[in-house]
Amino acid sequence: MTSPPLSPRPRVTPHERDPHGAGPAELAPSPNLALDQLVRERRAAGESLVHLAFGEARLPLLPGAADALAAGARRTAYGPVAGREHAREAVAGYFARRGLPTDADRIVLAPGSKPLLMALQLTLPGDVVLPAPAWNTYAPQAALAGKRAVGVPVPASCGGVPDPAALRTALRRARADGLRPRLMVLTLPDNPTGTLAPPELVRDVCDIARSEDLVIVSDEIYRDVVHDSAATPFLSPADVAPDRTVITTGLSKSLGLGGWRIGAARFPPGESGRRMRDGVVAAASELWSALSGPMQDVAAYAFAEPPEVVERLRDATRLHGAVARAVHRIALDSGALCRPPTGAFYVYPDFGPLRRELADRGVTDSASLARRLLDESGVVVLGGHLLGDDPRALRFKAATSLLYGDDKEQREALAAEDPLRLPHIAGRLARVATAFARLTGRQAPAHDSPETAR
Amino acid sequence: MTSPPLSPRPRVTPHERDPHGAGPAELAPSPNLALDQLVRERRAAGESLVHLAFGEARLPLLPGAADALAAGARRTAYGPVAGREHAREAVAGYFARRGLPTDADRIVLAPGSKPLLMALQLTLPGDVVLPAPAWNTYAPQAALAGKRAVGVPVPASCGGVPDPAALRTALRRARADGLRPRLMVLTLPDNPTGTLAPPELVRDVCDIARSEDLVIVSDEIYRDVVHDSAATPFLSPADVAPDRTVITTGLSKSLGLGGWRIGAARFPPGESGRRMRDGVVAAASELWSALSGPMQDVAAYAFAEPPEVVERLRDATRLHGAVARAVHRIALDSGALCRPPTGAFYVYPDFGPLRRELADRGVTDSASLARRLLDESGVVVLGGHLLGDDPRALRFKAATSLLYGDDKEQREALAAEDPLRLPHIAGRLARVATAFARLTGRQAPAHDSPETAR
Numbered sequence: 001m002t003s004p005p006l007s008p009r010p011r012v013t014p015h016e017r018d019p020h021g022a023g024p025a026e027l028a029p030s031p032n033l034a035l036d037q038l039v040r041e042r043r044a045a046g047e048s049l050v051h052l053a054f055g056e057a058r059l060p061l062l063p064g065a066a067d068a069l070a071a072g073a074r075r076t077a078y079g080p081v082a083g084r085e086h087a088r089e090a091v092a093g094y095f096a097r098r099g100l101p102t103d104a105d106r107i108v109l110a111p112g113s114k115p116l117l118m119a120l121q122l123t124l125p126g127d128v129v130l131p132a133p134a135w136n137t138y139a140p141q142a143a144l145a146g147k148r149a150v151g152v153p154v155p156a157s158c159g160g161v162p163d164p165a166a167l168r169t170a171l172r173r174a175r176a177d178g179l180r181p182r183l184m185v186l187t188l189p190d191n192p193t194g195t196l197a198p199p200e201l202v203r204d205v206c207d208i209a210r211s212e213d214l215v216i217v218s219d220e221i222y223r224d225v226v227h228d229s230a231a232t233p234f235l236s237p238a239d240v241a242p243d244r245t246v247i248t249t250g251l252s253k254s255l256g257l258g259g260w261r262i263g264a265a266r267f268p269p270g271e272s273g274r275r276m277r278d279g280v281v282a283a284a285s286e287l288w289s290a291l292s293g294p295m296q297d298v299a300a301y302a303f304a305e306p307p308e309v310v311e312r313l314r315d316a317t318r319l320h321g322a323v324a325r326a327v328h329r330i331a332l333d334s335g336a337l338c339r340p341p342t343g344a345f346y347v348y349p350d351f352g353p354l355r356r357e358l359a360d361r362g363v364t365d366s367a368s369l370a371r372r373l374l375d376e377s378g379v380v381v382l383g384g385h386l387l388g389d390d391p392r393a394l395r396f397k398a399a400t401s402l403l404y405g406d407d408k409e410q411r412e413a414l415a416a417e418d419p420l421r422l423p424h425i426a427g428r429l430a431r432v433a434t435a436f437a438r439l440t441g442r443q444a445p446a447h448d449s450p451e452t453a454r
Numbered sequence: 455m456t457s458p459p460l461s462p463r464p465r466v467t468p469h470e471r472d473p474h475g476a477g478p479a480e481l482a483p484s485p486n487l488a489l490d491q492l493v494r495e496r497r498a499a500g501e502s503l504v505h506l507a508f509g510e511a512r513l514p515l516l517p518g519a520a521d522a523l524a525a526g527a528r529r530t531a532y533g534p535v536a537g538r539e540h541a542r543e544a545v546a547g548y549f550a551r552r553g554l555p556t557d558a559d560r561i562v563l564a565p566g567s568k569p570l571l572m573a574l575q576l577t578l579p580g581d582v583v584l585p586a587p588a589w590n591t592y593a594p595q596a597a598l599a600g601k602r603a604v605g606v607p608v609p610a611s612c613g614g615v616p617d618p619a620a621l622r623t624a625l626r627r628a629r630a631d632g633l634r635p636r637l638m639v640l641t642l643p644d645n646p647t648g649t650l651a652p653p654e655l656v657r658d659v660c661d662i663a664r665s666e667d668l669v670i671v672s673d674e675i676y677r678d679v680v681h682d683s684a685a686t687p688f689l690s691p692a693d694v695a696p697d698r699t700v701i702t703t704g705l706s707k708s709l710g711l712g713g714w715r716i717g718a719a720r721f722p723p724g725e726s727g728r729r730m731r732d733g734v735v736a737a738a739s740e741l742w743s744a745l746s747g748p749m750q751d752v753a754a755y756a757f758a759e760p761p762e763v764v765e766r767l768r769d770a771t772r773l774h775g776a777v778a779r780a781v782h783r784i785a786l787d788s789g790a791l792c793r794p795p796t797g798a799f800y801v802y803p804d805f806g807p808l809r810r811e812l813a814d815r816g817v818t819d820s821a822s823l824a825r826r827l828l829d830e831s832g833v834v835v836l837g838g839h840l841l842g843d844d845p846r847a848l849r850f851k852a853a854t855s856l857l858y859g860d861d862k863e864q865r866e867a868l869a870a871e872d873p874l875r876l877p878h879i880a881g882r883l884a885r886v887a888t889a890f891a892r893l894t895g896r897q898a899p900a901h902d903s904p905e906t907a908r
Contacts (some may be wrong), residue, residue, distance in 0.1 A: 030739035033535050040534070056532055066527040069748060073520040077713045078510055080494070081487050111565045111715065115742050122598060140740045144576060146600060259531045259747035261565065285484035286594045288569050292746055293713035294523060 031136050031386040039380055049374075050431050052398040053382045055191055057345065059256030059316050060410050064308055068301035069260075075293025081285045082277075083109030083264075087296040090303035091264045095247070097305070098223075100238055106267045108280055109291040109299060113221050113248040113263035116280065117185075119287060120217055120246060120265070121145040123279035126182025127174070129214065131162050133348070133387035133395070135191045150174045150181055151388045158339060159348065160190025161197040164204045171212055184214045186237060189222040189343025192387050192397035194324055196226055196343040199235035206240040215276070216245040221263075222344040224254040224313045227321030232342045243268050246276060251302050253344070254313055262295050264303070315414045320345040322419050324400045326429055334436035334444075345401035348384075349436075351394035357440040358394060365392050369439075377435030403428045485590050485840040493834055503828075504885050506852040507836045509645055511799065513710030513770050514864050518762055522755035523714075529747025535739045536731075537563030537718075541750040544757035545718045549701070551759070552677075554692055560721045562734055563745040563753060567675050567702040567717035570734065571639075573741060574671055574700060574719070575599040577733035580636020581628070583668065585616050587802070587841035587849070589645045604628045604635055605842045612793060613802065614644025615651040618658045625666055638668045640691060643676040643797025646841050646851035648778055650680055650797040653689035660694040669730070670699040675717075676798040678708040678767045681775030686796045697722050700730060705756050707798070708767055716749050718757070769868045774799040776873050778854045780883055788890035788898075799855035802838075803890075805848035811894040812848060819846050823893075831889030857882045 036054040043049060075084075082088065088104040095102040110116045114137060121128065122145045130138050132151035142149040152162035152170045162170070162184075174181050186205065189196040197205075209216050218237045226234055238245040250263035267277040284290070291299070302309055324341035331338040331349035338349040351358060351369060363369050366383035373379040373396075381398050385391035404413045405424045413419045420426060433444040482488070490508040497503060529538075536542065542558040549556040564570045568591060575582065576599045584592050586605035596603040606616035606624045616624070616638075628635050640659065643650040651659075663670050672691045680688055692699040704717035721731040738744070745753070756763055778795035785792040785803035792803040805812060805823060817823050820837035827833045827850075835852050839845035858867045859878045867873045874880060884898070891898040 030535075030736070033532070033739045033743065036532070037534055054532075059530075061528060061530050066524075069527050070520075070524040073523050074515060075713050076513075076515050076711050078487070078490070078508075079713055080491055081484075111742055111746065114740070115569075118741050137740050144737070144740065257530050259529050259533055259744070261743065261746045282482055282484070283598070285487045286568070286591050286598065287572050288565055288742065289487065289715065290713070292565065292715045292749060294748075295746060 030140065032382060035380060035382065047378065049378045049380055050428055050435070051380045051402050052400065052432070053380045054402060055253070055346070055399050056258050056401060057253050057256035057316070057320075058401045058404045058410055059312070060407055060414065062255060062308065062312055064301060064306065065255065065257065065298055068298045069294050072294030072297030075297060077293065079290055079293060079296070081281050081290050083107065083291055083299070084293075084296050087291075087300040087303075090300040091266070094303040094305065095266055098236075100236065100247075100266070102266055103269070106269065106273060106277060108265045108267070108277060108284065109296060110263045110265070110284060111261040111288055111291055111295070112252065113219065113250040113265070115284070115288055116248050116263050116265045117141060117217065117219070118144070119280045119283040120248075120276075121147060121183070122283050124183050124215055124217075124276065126180045129162065129167070129170070129181050129184040130388060131160055131185070131187065131190070133159065133192050133384055133389035133397075134185070135187060135219070136382070136387050138185050139388055147183075148179050150179060154190075154193065155201065156339075158190065158195035158197050158201070158342075159193030160187035160195065161201055161205050164201070164208060167205065167208055171208075181212070182214060183217065184209055185217045185219060187219045187222075188234070188236065189226060190346075191222065191344055192346050192382070193339055193348040194341035194344045194346035194400075195339045196232045196234065199233060202235045202237055203240050206237050206245075209237075209241055209244060214244070216241060218245050218247045220247050220249050221253050223249060225317050225320055225345065226343045227317060227324070228342065238266070238268075243270060243272065251299070254316070255302060255309070256316070257298075257302075260295060260298065262291065262299050262302075264299065319404070319413055319419050320401060323403055323425065323429075326420050327398055327400045327403075327432060330429065330433045330436055333433070334442075335440065336436070341400075345399060347398050347400060348395060349398070351439070354440050355394060361439070361441065363394070363439065366395055367391065369394050370396050372439060373435055376438055377431070379432060379435040398432075403432075484594070486836060489834060489836065501832065503832045503834055504882055504889070505834045505856050506854065506886070507834045508856060509707070509800070509853050510712050510855065511707050511710035511770070511774075512855045512858045512864055513766070514861055514868065516709060516762065516766055518755060518760065519709065519711065519752055522752045523748050526748030526751030529751060531747065533744055533747060533750070535735050535744050537561065537745055537753070538747075538750050541745075541754040541757075544754045545720070548757040548759065549720055552690075554690065554701075554720070556720055557723070560723065560727060560731060562719045562721070562731060562738065563750060564717045564719070564738060565715040565742055565745055565749070566706065567673065567704040567719070569738070569742055570702050570717050570719045571595060571671065571673070572598070573734045573737040574702075574730075575601060575637070576737050578637050578669055578730065580634045583616065583621070583624070583635050583638040584842060585614055585639070585641065585644070587613065587646050587838055587843035587851075588639070589641060589673070590836070590841050592639050593842055601637075602633050604633060608644075608647070609655065610793075612644065612649035612651050612655070612796075613647030614641035614649065615655055615659050618655070618662060621659065621662055625662075635666070636668060637671065638663055639671045639673060641673045641676075642688070642690065643680060644800075645676065645798055646800050646836070647793055647802040648795035648798045648800035648854075649793045650686045650688065653687060656689045656691055657694055660691050660699075663691075663695055663698060668698070670695060672699050672701045674701050675704050675707050677703060679771050679774055679799065680797045681771060681778070682796065692720070692722075697724060697726065705753070708770070709756060709763070710770070711752075711756075714749060714752065716745065716753050716756075718753065773858070773867055773873055774855060777857055777879065777883075780874050781852055781854045781857075781886060784883065784887045784890055787887070788896075789894065790890070799853060801852050801854060802849060803852070805893070808894050809848060815893070815895065817848070817893065820849055821845065823848050824850050826893060827889055830892055831885070833886060833889040852886075857886075
């Protein structure tokens, strides 16, 4: 079995850009999408893989969404760049129900939150601060926008927001190096760590944003995937720093509609918010024109949150939490450190405590760790080096939602009292447990492991 | 009645970009989309306008396309960035039927051709050559990509391709000024002039591209809207310079599906084509992920060109030609110059011969010309200054497809033996004739004018 290209091709940075205004000389495909393609190809060639490297929610299609799509077929005209009013009203209502009263004029729809994040980076001035690790698209977008990215480590307790002390230090250093940080991206809950920053941390970081004059882009696409809202309450930076926070969201994660490409942004009130919104609409008019008309009708349906959508969000979140916690347990059992997952459908184990044993077996960094999991056990994960993390660290992201299986299995998983007891999920969890244990030449622990549930 | 913002806000150029890698300080919305929004607002306020400033095909929805969309609802997964194989195969077949055999691996789908053009500008190196006038999105995309744009006048006979002699001169000057032109965008047939460059001109310009080492991006979104294929044969630069031509296309214009956002690109064969394609796929993975899954099923349906699609393309092209020729006649009758329209659904009159009479009435450039048409007659056009044309010239683009009316009227127009005799089209043409004549204080000519057809 040959080793896959888990190390990315060198990414372009602003320093390497052609001084004559040429585009990036070389831009690697987004590593998660590239890996997903690799997995499709190897599976088509007959290999059995456990694919944990792609952030797809894997949920069955809601019939109401399909109905809204079919009914939206008549929307063949371009329509307003920001989206039609009925769809923007629905998104505004979604935010209002979450304690953020919003005028529909402050909403912009797009084919996913990804193009909105790109348009924000293209139109908001200055360089950008990112948590480290972070979702693998923020940094390449910054490079495409001619921005320099400042990665700031996240706390030991949760990801998606920089550690406040590290943030202050990094800002000071960046300014001394001639950078002009004016923008900060936060991810709540976080991809890749699967954790939600607590309110006090959000407040601390918003205070710094205020004193350092940073605009906050709060990526809240996992907001409706908080596993236990009572235990880990959600606080948006838009609640704390309303005048400087843009929220992005979408239906890809909460409703498993990634392939439909529906995203939305909520801009701050007042004049400065209007300017940011106008900038993004101007960029949108040159980059994508508008969200597809029929998909605007889907947005109007889903963001209005009729009862079946509310029920689906609840069932899906329960499933995501149960499976993420199971993989978290497997990681701990194998001797790794791992933040307890509280949102989204990811875990981010740290095999640092096993560094010596792993080094004896030739695994010395996140690239070789990810490669070993694939070559030895057919388990595909995303090495931390692809997410802005220290490449020497022994960390990776595992997307646990990919364990749910195909459409029929997804329905069973959503309906199950205890999804971990379903044979198709238990079997895959057992394979993950074996793979993690095998990294250091051990047996998967028999106690408390999903194998016993089989 | 107040004057509308027909003059754009200053557009950012690479020279004005923040040296610290900040995004554009100010980016005006795409003027056609901005005008479209203005028209919607003024109509909502009760004004009666004849809107000729937006390139929307205005055709009824094909039932087969709606069926394909509904059937595609199950495509909720992200899928490959370039698009699923069945959809790419259909696009490859579309090109093969046009004499351009194409492997499906050379096709990339996207939410419109606009994001593909942006990705090409972001990933292909060097500065860009554009025809002048040209579609109003190429230049702002160049600025967003950090490229400098070199506008080269088009011949007197047709638009969409630079005049060969002017092209040679412009390239020499640009290089002397430190620019590095490496890319040239051609539009066949052309928006805004509504004309198709003849084969000999395409050959001449491709020769220059070869000797000057320019990659050609051939925007062929109007390829299936050539009014009389026998009289004006279509030759693609991909036929002449296959190794250096990328074609972009989509379903927005031919099938009136602009609001659905379906575009495709065809890359050159061989290694250099593969590199261009990989670059665009890499950018796509960071900018938009993939074309919406259900829309890929629509692409698979439409690009396969079943009989009802072929019939629709034929009927639509006949309608577009008839109405464009009527507006062309009106322009000539009012004393303007105008290239005879041969493709798309635009005319591009030049009121230069009436400069003195217009100056007496305060109209001295394309901005004041467009404004006068709106303020005096409620006719909305896009001034040439918004399209990269000399702002002192008295030229504008009129999108004639907007005269077809609403859905029911569009069906009548498509079915009509002579659409010019339909009262709703004749009435609007009469209003255009009156507006053009009134510019110089004349009466609309009674002979050969659509008013007599009413």
